[in-house]
Structure formats: structure tokens, C-alpha cells
Amino acid sequence: LDELATGSQVPWFREAITHPGREDDYWVTRDYATGVSKVLAPVQFVGGWYDIFLPWMLEDFAALHAAGRDPKLVIGPWTHTAPGVLATGLREGLGWLRSKLLDDDRLERPERIRVFVTGERTGGGWRVLSGWPPDEGERRLWLADDGLLAEGEPAVDSTPGSRRYRYDPADPTPSLGGPVLLSRQPVLDNRPLEAREDVLTYTTPGLAATVEAIGPVRVELWIRSSSPFFDVFARVCDVDLDGVSWNVGDALVRVEPGRFEQDASEAWPVFFDLWPIGHRFAGGHRIRLQVSSGAHPRYARNPGTGEEAANATRLEPVDIEVLHGSGHPSVLVLPGVEGSTVG
Structure with missing residues (x-):
């Protein structure tokens, strides 16, 4: 990449990308x-x-x-x-x-x-x-098998369910919009991304009234995977009256042994924070959550092998199962909001 961009090797760049984790001593001593x-x-x-x-x-x-x-x-x-x-x-x-x-x-x-x-x-x-983050509580939206986001917590005796997709690093899920350094448009129509087979979406019914959310966003996803090496990308979108899905906030987390602990059913509790938001979802609009395993090249693709992304020599597809319902209630947690209940 450095040779393509500059015509020569850039030593500091090559050194930096071999230390991808923020907790790496390489970065700790520079933080x-x-x-x-x-x-x-x-x-x-x-x-x-x-x-x-x-x-x-x-x-x-x-x-x-x-x-x-x-x-x-x-x-x-x-x-x-x-x-x-x-x-x-x-x-x-x-x-x-x-x-x-x-x-x-x-x-x-x-x-x-x-x-x-x-x-x-x-x-x-x-x-x-008066403060950050605002002390306005939270709204929890649960993921369901039919692709719905619902405010009602799954009943204890409800039937567990799941949805699946395959992430292939040879055709990584692309990035579309999102935070950037330069002045490129950060908010884009996400429908082309959501049409891919490696992207799941969960969507509320139309909002009865405007909902305003200001503060941190979090997802609590229960996931089974065919490999212990995979990424999870989650994104909140605002779906307008024309059905256009506009990105609001997102984040990607890398899963590997030792970072998250599997439960007895071999499900990973992949709980992480998304980008903070300050957004107004208009009445009639819908709140959507995307779940995938990549946003390339904004985030380096995960080779699925445990190798460092900068030096990987093999690419292995990974099968992902997102769990819902009783026992593994995956949920989107929005910050304190004003407005109607969802649906």
C-alpha cells in the first residue's frame, strides 16, 4: 500500500500496521x-x-x-x-x-x-x-428472527432463533460512508450495502413520532462462528419515508481468542460501543441496525486465519450466526431519547 501511494516503502507505516491493537505495548508507550x-x-x-x-x-x-x-x-x-x-x-x-x-x-x-x-x-x-454523556437513560431494541428490531424483551420461554451469513475475505464487505479524516461525504445511501448477502439488517416499524437520541450507542450481540478469528461490524441507520437507509453511527470490533469468552453453547458475547450519535429520527422513519463482518478498506479485512492483516498469506471464509431470543437476546442499546415508543 505504501509503495502504491508513494512509490517507495515507508518504514514507520510498515511498523505501525504490524501493531493493530490499541492495547499493544507499541501504542501504550506512545499514548x-x-x-x-x-x-x-x-x-x-x-x-x-x-x-x-x-x-x-x-x-x-x-x-x-x-x-x-x-x-x-x-x-x-x-x-x-x-x-x-x-x-x-x-x-x-x-x-x-x-x-x-x-x-x-x-x-x-x-x-x-x-x-x-x-x-x-x-x-x-x-x-x-448539562453533561456528557447526557443522563437520560437508554432504549433497548431486541433483534428478532424476522429482521425486526422490537422494544419488547423476548419472553423467557420464547423459542431461540438466529440468522446467518458468510464473510469471505476474498470479497470483503465494503465500507460505505462513515467517519473520515478529509471532506468526503460521510453519510450515504446504504441500500447497495444492505443488498449484499453478507450483511444482515434489523429494522423497527415506522416511528409514530420523532425520536431524538444523543450519546453513546452499544450493541450486545450473541454470535457463533466457524472460526475463532472474525470481525463484527455494526451500524445504526435512519430509513426515510422513501426507503433510503442513511448511516448514522457504527463501529467494528475484532474477535479473537482471549478477547471474548464463549459460553457453554459456544456463543460469543460480542458486546461493544459504536460511534456516539446526536440524531433525530423523524416520525414515520425507521431505525435500522446492520450487522456484518467487514468495512473494507476503512477497516483492514480480517483474513479469518489468525494472521496479522498486514502479513496474511491465506484467506479463509467464516460462517457467522447471529443469535436472538431466549438465552441469547441480542440487543441494540440507544442513548437517552425523547419521543414515542417504537412501533
């Missing part, structure tokens, strides 16, 4: 996040829902707040380098700096946390929050 709580200077964070650094920016914000500091936070509908984030960062940054350096707060916005809510074409506008 300054543990020192964030020691920062005494005033800090203002400006980022976007589609910024590739958003989750870690929010971790730093939380660390400073927990240490008794008073950081400010602005999240808009932007990627990392979008014109909007640059303009807002400059405007709000100048007012903030003037307040801190010249003791003149005439240009500084008073809100400590301000986020833009996406959705409904033009978006839901700006919200002022």
Missing part, C-alpha cells in the same frame, strides 16, 4: 491519554459526529471533567477537516481565547456543552447539554 487529567490549562474541544477522532476526544473531555476541570465541548455535523468545523473552531476559539487571555468574555458562548443534532435533511439544530 498520552493517561496524562490528560493532569492538564491544568483551560481546554476547549471542537469536533464533529463524523470526525475519525471523536470517541477519543470525548474520552479526553470526560477525563478532564472527572479531574475537576471545566472543559468546553462543541460537536457539529462535520468530518475532521470539513469547512464547518474549521469555521466554527476559529470563531468559537477566538472568543474563548479572548476570554481566557484577556478576561473579556463578550465573544465567548456561555454554554459548556453544545451539540448539533443531525437528521431530517436540515438537521434538528443545536442542543445545550
